[in-house]
Amino acid sequence: MTMMQPTEGELVILQVLWSDGPSTVRAVNERLNAESEREIGYTTTLKLMQLMLSKGLVSRDDSTRTHVYAAELPREKAQQNLLQRFVDSTFGGSAGSLVLRALGEGQTSPEELAAIKQLIKQLENEASND
Amino acid sequence: MTMMQPTEGELVILQVLWSDGPSTVRAVNERLNAESEREIGYTTTLKLMQLMLSKGLVSRDDSTRTHVYAAELPREKAQQNLLQRFVDSTFGGSAGSLVLRALGEGQTSPEELAAIKQLIKQLENEASND
């Protein structure tokens, strides 16, 4: 069950599929161009998505002429893998220092902070019960 | 003051310089080969560090025949920039959800958890004083 990890460009496309659900190449391409200054050609997006298909990162419904692509790699799994890599490469393996820096940016909403507090409480309880 | 961001390979070298301080190419190369199965040629490391010099990521003392390189991009700044990019690309911009997942991995020490709790407390106080 080892799934190849997405490249940077593939990740951008996965974001769209994750948030919008199954989409056509056209739809994805327009989303990409909407949120960025740089114009990305249609066939560029197409090619990338075809590559992702061959890697198994996405699936494709080609029962209609205009194919519909869906993310095959679940968001959670991708985030988990990439996070692990990122912690190792950039924070020398320390998740704690990453968290401190992430929170330090001060762009976290009160709701999220509350959720984090609760998770910490839970982790501390588990620890004391070992 | 825009400093070019390091590539993946450059980041590995920066990790060494950050943790060991100013080092020769030989020293860096040996550290890289020590902690990895893959053998990396000496001139490969050399070339990479020369590129990093031209990008300004490192500085170099060439007053002796064997040059000594030092990280020019501070660890904190690099982590901050890369974290921002990572949050955007992988967590759709939500630092909170990154934190939740990072903590969820359960590899955070009690000391770090305590530090995080304290930071949150501080952030909440600041918020209520606005």
Added chain:
DNA sequence: TTGCATCTACGAATCTTTTCGTATACCTTT
């Protein structure tokens, strides 16, 4: 001093990722 080890510089091969041009097929509208 002669030779060996080690250093830097640098061009270029290789690999990966991204980008796009072009050919071709299909649908829709007229």
Added chain:
DNA sequence: AAAGGTATACGAAAAGATTCGTAGATGCAA
């Protein structure tokens, strides 16, 4: 049925990152 718009497939260029071979300089040891 012809034309125009939009699709996919695919080769290959372009861009970026990594790797290494080789040449030439310098220091050191016998």
